[in-house]
Amino acid sequence: MQKINWLSRYGAALLVGLLGGNVLQAQERSSLNMPVGVTDVSQKVFDLHMLILWICVVIAVVVFTAMIYCMVKFRKSQGAVPSGPSHSTLAEIIWTVIPVLILVSMAVPAARTLVEIEDTRDTEMTVKITGYQWKWHYEYLDEDVGFFSSLAADSNAARQLGSSIDPATVENYLLDVDNPLVVPTNTRIRYLITSNDVLHAWWMPDFAVKKDAIPGFINEGWFEVNEPGVYRGQCAELCGKDHGFMPIVVEALPPADYRAWLASQKGAI
Amino acid sequence: MSDATTHDTHEHHDHGPDRGLMRWITTTNHKDIGTLYLIFAFVMLFVGGAMSLVIRAELFQPGLQFVNPDFYNQMVTMHALIMVFGMIMPAFVGFANWMIPMMIGAPDMALPRLNNWSFWILPFAGVLLLSTLFMDGGGPASGWTLYPPLVLQTGDALPFAIFAVHLLGVSSIMGSINIIVTILNMRAPGMTLLKMPMFVWTWLITAYLLIAVMPVLAGGVTMLLTDAFFGTSFFQAAGGGDPVLFQHIFWFFGHPEVYIIILPAFGIISQIIPTFSRKKLFGYESMVFATGSIAFLSFIVWAHHMFTVGMPLAGQLFFMMSTMLIAVPTGVKVFNWTSTMWKGSLSFETPMLFALGFLFLFTIGGFSGLMLAIAPADFQYHDSYFVVAHFHYVLVPGALYGAIAGAYYWLPKWTGYMYDETLGKWHFWLSTIFVNLTFFPQHFVGLAGMPRRIPDYAVQFTDFNAMSSIGSFGFGFSQLLMVYIVIKCVRGGKKATDQVWDGADGLEWTVPSPAPYHTFDDAPVVK
Ligand SMILES: [Cu+2]
Numbered sequence: 001m002q003k004i005n006w007l008s009r010y011g012a013a014l015l016v017g018l019l020g021g022n023v024l025q026a027q028e029r030s031s032l033n034m035p036v037g038v039t040d041v042s043q044k045v046f047d048l049h050m051l052i053l054w055i056c057v058v059i060a061v062v063v064f065t066a067m068i069y070c071m072v073k074f075r076k077s078q079g080a081v082p083s084g085p086s087h088s089t090l091a092e093i094i095w096t097v098i099p100v101l102i103l104v105s106m107a108v109p110a111a112r113t114l115v116e117i118e119d120t121r122d123t124e125m126t127v128k129i130t131g132y133q134w135k136w137h138y139e140y141l142d143e144d145v146g147f148f149s150s151l152a153a154d155s156n157a158a159r160q161l162g163s164s165i166d167p168a169t170v171e172n173y174l175l176d177v178d179n180p181l182v183v184p185t186n187t188r189i190r191y192l193i194t195s196n197d198v199l200h201a202w203w204m205p206d207f208a209v210k211k212d213a214i215p216g217f218i219n220e221g222w223f224e225v226n227e228p229g230v231y232r233g234q235c236a237e238l239c240g241k242d243h244g245f246m247p248i249v250v251e252a253l254p255p256a257d258y259r260a261w262l263a264s265q266k267g268a269i
Numbered sequence: 270m271s272d273a274t275t276h277d278t279h280e281h282h283d284h285g286p287d288r289g290l291m292r293w294i295t296t297t298n299h300k301d302i303g304t305l306y307l308i309f310a311f312v313m314l315f316v317g318g319a320m321s322l323v324i325r326a327e328l329f330q331p332g333l334q335f336v337n338p339d340f341y342n343q344m345v346t347m348h349a350l351i352m353v354f355g356m357i358m359p360a361f362v363g364f365a366n367w368m369i370p371m372m373i374g375a376p377d378m379a380l381p382r383l384n385n386w387s388f389w390i391l392p393f394a395g396v397l398l399l400s401t402l403f404m405d406g407g408g409p410a411s412g413w414t415l416y417p418p419l420v421l422q423t424g425d426a427l428p429f430a431i432f433a434v435h436l437l438g439v440s441s442i443m444g445s446i447n448i449i450v451t452i453l454n455m456r457a458p459g460m461t462l463l464k465m466p467m468f469v470w471t472w473l474i475t476a477y478l479l480i481a482v483m484p485v486l487a488g489g490v491t492m493l494l495t496d497a498f499f500g501t502s503f504f505q506a507a508g509g510g511d512p513v514l515f516q517h518i519f520w521f522f523g524h525p526e527v528y529i530i531i532l533p534a535f536g537i538i539s540q541i542i543p544t545f546s547r548k549k550l551f552g553y554e555s556m557v558f559a560t561g562s563i564a565f566l567s568f569i570v571w572a573h574h575m576f577t578v579g580m581p582l583a584g585q586l587f588f589m590m591s592t593m594l595i596a597v598p599t600g601v602k603v604f605n606w607t608s609t610m611w612k613g614s615l616s617f618e619t620p621m622l623f624a625l626g627f628l629f630l631f632t633i634g635g636f637s638g639l640m641l642a643i644a645p646a647d648f649q650y651h652d653s654y655f656v657v658a659h660f661h662y663v664l665v666p667g668a669l670y671g672a673i674a675g676a677y678y679w680l681p682k683w684t685g686y687m688y689d690e691t692l693g694k695w696h697f698w699l700s701t702i703f704v705n706l707t708f709f710p711q712h713f714v715g716l717a718g719m720p721r722r723i724p725d726y727a728v729q730f731t732d733f734n735a736m737s738s739i740g741s742f743g744f745g746f747s748q749l750l751m752v753y754i755v756i757k758c759v760r761g762g763k764k765a766t767d768q769v770w771d772g773a774d775g776l777e778w779t780v781p782s783p784a785p786y787h788t789f790d791d792a793p794v795v796k
Contacts, residue, residue: 045649048646049646052643053640059636060632060636066607067625067629070610070615071610074610074611075614081614082612084548084551086551086609087551087553088608091604095601096601099600100597103593103596106639110589161336161337165332167331168731198422199416199418199419201651201652203652203720205649208645210649210651210652211577212577214513214579215418215507216506216507217506217512220579233718234723238342238411238412240342240422241338242338243338243723244722245725
C-alpha cells in the first residue's frame with residue numbers, strides 16, 4: 001500500500017514536472033526539473049531546456065519504437081527469416097540530413113539566448129564576488145560595503161560527522177548563510193567574480209547563472225531579478241573538503257528597500 | 270630466417286605454455302596477455318565499485334554518517350581514476366589482445382614483448398595509485414580532472430599519483446602502438462581494410478586517438494608536478510600562469526578519451542547485433558566512416574566541458590555547434606544497429622541482451638549529452654548531478670555493457686564451454702533494473718539544483734538519493750553473479766562448438782573452441 005502511494009506520488013510528480021513545468025509558480029520548486037527562475041534569462045534558458053528535452057523525447061519515442069518493433073516482429077522463435085537489406089544509400093542520407101536539420105533548429109534559439117546572456121552592457125550597478133575556501137565575499141563597488149557570507153550556524157552544527165542532529169529539523173539545511181547577498185529587483189546588475197585560492201563556481205539556479213571563480217582572473221556576467229524573494233544556490237566547482245558547505249543566498253528587495261538596507265550597512269561600518 | 274621461423278613454430282606446438290606463475294609473468298602470447306588484462310580489469314571493477322559504494326552509502330541520507338568530507342573527495346577522485354584507467358581501458362585492451370589477431374588471421378600481436386611489458390606496468394601503476402590513499406594527507410581529492418590550484422593542495426600523494434598516471438599512459442601508448450602495427454601489417458591475405466570486422470576498425474581508430482592524446486595528458490600532469498616542486502607557474506596566476514590552461518590541456522586529452530572508452534564498445538556491439546540478428550551489419554562502410562568522423566570531431570569539442578570558465582562568445586558558439594555535430598555520426602551508428610535488426614531473425618542470448626541494453630541506455634546518455642551541448646542550458650546543467658547521470662549512462666550501460674556483452678559473446682571461444690545462460694539472463698536483468706534505479710533519478714536531482722561532488726545535500730534531494738544508493742548496491746552485488754558465471758564457465762559446462770553462435774561470422778569462429786594457444790600459424794585466406 002505504501003509502495004503504491006509512493007509510486008503514485010512520484011508518477012504524478014514526474015508528469016507535473018515534465019509536462020507542466022511552465023505552470024509551476026516560480027517559488028514552488030519542482031524537485032524533478034530545472035527551476036523556471038526569476039529572471040528573463042532564466043525563463044529563456046528554461047524554455048530552451050524544455051524545447052531540447054521535448055525534441056529528445058520525440059526522437060527517443062520514434063527510435064525506441066523502431067527498436068522494440070524489430071525485437072517483437074523479427075524473432076527467430078517466431079520463425080523470422082533474415083531477409084532485410086544490409087545497405088541503403090537513401091536511408092543513410094535521410095538519417096544524416098534530418099538530424100542536421102533538427103540540430104539547426106536547436107542551435108538557432110540557443111545561439112540567440114547565448115548572445116543575450118553574454119551582452120554585459122548597460123548595467124546599473126556592480127557587485128564583486130570572491131570565492132574563498134569555504135565562503136563567499138561580496139563587495140558593492142563604489143559603495144564601500146562588503147562582507148563575508150558563510151554557511152549558517154545551525155546547518156554547520158548539523159553537518160558535522162556524527163552530529164546526531166537530524167538535517168530535516170534544520171530550516172534550509174545547507175542552503176542558508178549568515179549574510180546573504182542583497183540586491184535590488186528590476187535592476188540590471190553586473191557581477192565580477194574571482195577567487196582568493198582555488199576554483200569555485202557561483203551557481204544561482206533561479207537566475208540561470210553559473211560562473212567560475214578563478215584566482216588571478218576576473219569573470220563577469222549580469223542578472224536582473226524580476227521578483228523580490230530569497231534565492232538559494234551552491235558552489236558548483238569542487239574546491240576542497242568543504243565544497244558542499246559554501247551555499248549562496250541572494251535576497252532580492254524592491255529598490256527602495258534595497259537603498260534603505262545599503263544605508264544601514266554603511267552606518268554599520 | 271625461414272629456418273628459425275619453422276623451428277619456433279615447431280617448438281610451440283610441442284610444448285604450449287610454460288607451467289605455473291612464470292607462464293604469466295614471462296608470457297608473450299596474445300591470449301595470455303589478453304586474459305591478464307581482462308582479469309586485472311575485472312578486479313579493478315570491484316575495487317572502483319567498492320569506492321562508489323562508499324560514496325553512495327554516505328549519500329543515502331542527508332547529513333554525514335560514515336566518512337569525513339576530505340575522504341569522500343578522495344573516494345570520488347579514486348573511483349573515477351580507477352574506473353577509467355584501471356578498469357574500462359584495460360578491459361578493452363584485453364579484448365583487443367584476445368580478438369584482433371584472431372579476427373584478422375594473425376598468429377599473434379606484432380610486438381609480443383612490448384605487449385608483455387605494457388600489461389605488467391599496469392598492476393604496479395594500480396598499486397601505486399591505490400597506495401596514495403595511505404599517504405600523509407591522503408590520496409588525491411581534487412576529482413579525476415586534477416584541476417589546479419586545488420590539486421596542488423594534495424599532500425604527499427601528489428607526485429605518486431602523477432607518476433601512476435604517467436605509467437598508465439605509457440602502458441596505453443605501448444598497447445596502442447602494438448595494436449596499430451598488428452592491424453596494419455599482420456592481416457591475412459585478402460583481409461583488406463574494408464573487410465576488417467568493425468571491432469578491429471574501432472580499435473584501430475581508438476589506438477590512434479590514444480597515441481594522439483595520452484602524451485598531452487602526460488605533459489599536463491608533468492606541468493602540475495613542476496608547478497608543485499620546481500617553482501614553475503604554468504597554472505598559477507601569481508607567477509603569470511593560468512589555471513584555465515590546465516583545463517584546456519586536460520580536456521584536449523579528456524574528450525577524445527571519452528571516445529577511446531566508447532569506440533571499442535561500439536565495435537563489440539557491431540559484432541554482436543549482426544550475429545544474433547543473423548544478418549550482416551547494416552551499412553558497414555558508413556559505420557567505418559561514422560567512427561572516423563566521431564574520432565575527428567572529438568578533437569575540436571573539448572571546451573564544452575568548460576562553458577562556465579568565461580570563454581568569449583565566439584568560442585562558446587564554436588564549441589556548442591561542433592559538439593552538437595557529433596550527434597550526427599552517433600545517430601548514424603544507432604540507426605545502423607537498429608536497421609541490422611530490421612527483417613533479421615533475432616534471438617536473445619545474454620550477449621544480445623547486453624547489446625540491446627547498450628542500444629537503449631547508451632542512446633539515453635546520448636540525448637542528455639546533446640542537451641549538455643547547448644551552452645546556455647549547460648550553465649544550469651554544468652557540474653550538477655545531471656552531468657553525473659549523463660556520463661554514467663554512457664559509461665556504465667554504455668561502455669561497461671559493451672565489455673560485459675563481449676565477455677559473454679567470446680567466453681565460449683576462450684574457455685571451450687558455454688556459460689550458464691539462465692544465470693547470464695539474471696545478470697542482465699538485475700544489472701539493468703539497478704543501473705536505471707541508480708542513475709535515472711540523478712537527472713532529476715541535478716536539474717533541481719544538486720551540485721556534483723558533494724558529500725552531503727539539502728533535504729529536498731533525499732528521496733532520489735536514497736533510490737540511487739539502493740540501486741548502486743543492487744548493481745554492485747549483481748556483478749558478483751558475473752564472477753560466479755565466469756568461474757563456472759572456465760571450470761566446465763556444455764562443450765562449445767567451434768562456431769558457438771549459429772549467426773556468427775568471422776575468422777575467430779573458424780578455429781577450435783577453446784582457441785588453441787597458437788592460432789593461424791599458417792595465414793588463412795580471406796575471400
Ligand atoms: Cu567553492
